[in-house]
Amino acid sequence: MVSVRPRLRRRDGPEWRRVLLRGGIVLGLILLTLALYWFDRAGLQDNIDGEISFVDVLYFTMITVTTVGYGDIVPVTDRARLFDTFLVTPIRLFVWLIFLGTAYELLFRNVWEQWRMGRIQSHLHDHIVVVGFGISGAEAVTELLRSGVPPQHIVVIDSSPAAAAAAAEHGVAVLEGDGTRNTTLEAVRIDRAKCLAVTAGRDDTSILIVLTARGLAPRLPISVVVRAEDNEPLARQAGANTVINPASLAGLLLAGSAHGPHIAEYMADLAAIGGDVLMRERAVAAGEIGQPLSAIRTGLGLRVTRGEETFGFWTEGAALLREGDQIIEIVPRPRPAREVPPGDG
Known part of the structure; x- marks a missing residue:
C-alpha cells in the first residue's frame, strides 16, 4: 500500500x-x-x-x-x-x-x-473496500480507524459528492462513482482486496453490488447490510458471506436486555472498538493444534470454523483444534501504555 x-x-x-x-x-x-x-x-x-x-x-x-x-x-x-x-x-x-x-x-x-x-x-493489496458512506458506512470506517487500520488501507466508494467529501475528511482513499459497475470495482482492485463492506442504503443496490463484486472476486469476503428480512436470502445467493440486518440486530439487543439489564450493554461493548473487550477472528496457531479451544491463552474461545462447519466451545468439534481452523475469541482491548510524568521513576 x-x-x-x-x-x-x-x-x-x-x-x-x-x-x-x-x-x-x-x-x-x-x-x-x-x-x-x-x-x-x-x-x-x-x-x-x-x-x-x-x-x-x-x-x-x-x-x-x-x-x-x-x-x-x-x-x-x-x-x-x-x-x-x-x-x-x-x-x-x-x-x-x-x-x-x-x-x-x-x-x-x-x-x-x-x-x-x-x-x-x-500498490493496492489487502485493502478494505467500503461501498456507501452513509450512517452505517461512516460508522464502519470510523471503527476501522479506531481499531488501528491505516487510512490508506481503506477505500470508500460513493456516488454522492457530499458523501465522498465527508469520507475524504477521514483521510481514506475515495472513489466517487457507481459501485454497481464493473469498472468502478476494478478501479479499486477489488480482486486484491482483503474484504468488501456494502452499505448502499437500498437493498436492491446493495445486492447488485454484491453480485458484481462476486463476479470479479470469487473468493473475496463480502459483508452487506440489508434492511428487509426477505432480502437476506437474496443477498446470500448473490454471494455475500455475511448479511447484517440492523433491525434484526436491534431486536436481538432488545431481547437480550429482557433477560438481564447488562446483556445488551455487554453485546454493544463487544461490537464497539472503544469497549473494554473485543471479539476477533484469527487462524489457529501452530502451538494450539491438537489442543481444545478452552486451552487457548490469547483470549476466551467461543467458536471454531472448520471449512463449512462451525463448532461452539461446548461441542466435541472444539475439543481438538486442527490446522486451518479459524477461532473466534473475546480478548481485552489493548490499552495504550501509561505515560510516565517527568520526574516519576
Whole structure:
C-alpha cells in the first residue's frame, strides 16, 4: 500500500457537452468582435489594397482574437484603437484561457490522473473496500480507524459528492462513482482486496453490488447490510458471506436486555472498538493444534470454523483444534501504555 489518498471526482456531464459549451462561448465572442469591427470598419486601414471588405473584417477579427495581428490591416482611429485595447485584448486573453483550460482538461489532466491512479492501483493489496458512506458506512470506517487500520488501507466508494467529501475528511482513499459497475470495482482492485463492506442504503443496490463484486472476486469476503428480512436470502445467493440486518440486530439487543439489564450493554461493548473487550477472528496457531479451544491463552474461545462447519466451545468439534481452523475469541482491548510524568521513576 502507499500513503496516497486519491479522490477521483465524477464528471458533472459528458465531456463533449463541456467542449460544445466552451466552443459556443468562443464563437459568440468572435461574432461579437466581428460585428463591432464591421460597424467601425472605417477605423481600419488595409495596407494591401486600401479597401476594407467583409472578408477583410472577418480575417482581421480572427487574426486579432487569436494572435496580435500581422500588420497588414491596422486600426488607425482613436476609437478603433481604444476598442482593440479595452475590448478585443481581454477577449483574446479569455479565448486563450478557454483553449488552454480545455486542452488541460481533455489531455493533460486525464493523462496525469490515469498515471496517478495507475500508480496507486498497482500498490493496492489487502485493502478494505467500503461501498456507501452513509450512517452505517461512516460508522464502519470510523471503527476501522479506531481499531488501528491505516487510512490508506481503506477505500470508500460513493456516488454522492457530499458523501465522498465527508469520507475524504477521514483521510481514506475515495472513489466517487457507481459501485454497481464493473469498472468502478476494478478501479479499486477489488480482486486484491482483503474484504468488501456494502452499505448502499437500498437493498436492491446493495445486492447488485454484491453480485458484481462476486463476479470479479470469487473468493473475496463480502459483508452487506440489508434492511428487509426477505432480502437476506437474496443477498446470500448473490454471494455475500455475511448479511447484517440492523433491525434484526436491534431486536436481538432488545431481547437480550429482557433477560438481564447488562446483556445488551455487554453485546454493544463487544461490537464497539472503544469497549473494554473485543471479539476477533484469527487462524489457529501452530502451538494450539491438537489442543481444545478452552486451552487457548490469547483470549476466551467461543467458536471454531472448520471449512463449512462451525463448532461452539461446548461441542466435541472444539475439543481438538486442527490446522486451518479459524477461532473466534473475546480478548481485552489493548490499552495504550501509561505515560510516565517527568520526574516519576
